Amino acid sequence: MMLSTFVAAAPVASTLARVVPEMVGPRLMALVPSHSNPSKAYEIRLGKDCNVYCTCPAWKFQKGVTPTARTCKHIASLRAQLASVIAK
Numbered sequence: 001m002m003l004s005t006f007v008a009a010a011p012v013a014s015t016l017a018r019v020v021p022e023m024v025g026p027r028l029m030a031l032v033p034s035h036s037n038p039s040k041a042y043e044i045r046l047g048k049d050c051n052v053y054c055t056c057p058a059w060k061f062q063k064g065v066t067p068t069a070r071t072c073k074h075i076a077s078l079r080a081q082l083a084s085v086i087a088k
Contacts, residue, residue, distance in 0.1 A: 032056075032074040042074050 027046045032054075034040040042056040051067045052075055053059070059072040 030074075030078050032077065044074055044078055 028043055029046055029052070030044045031041045032044060034042065034056075042054055045053045045055075047053055047067075049067075053067065054072050054074050056072050056074055059070055059075070062070050
């Protein structure tokens, strides 16, 4: 799955483990197109609390999991792509 948009701030995190302190407010990191509906795209954002959020239903409706522990295939794809960019 390729991400359609990267915001310049995205590669500053070492596989999203390190956060730039100057970031204030939710920052759009990537837009990921939906596989089932090409007219939709999900947003991956870095929140003020330094958690990574996705607007997809899989991320939103995970029960019994705190936002810090939630993940989805879109966030996993972004992490993998960031790791490959950082490794170069």
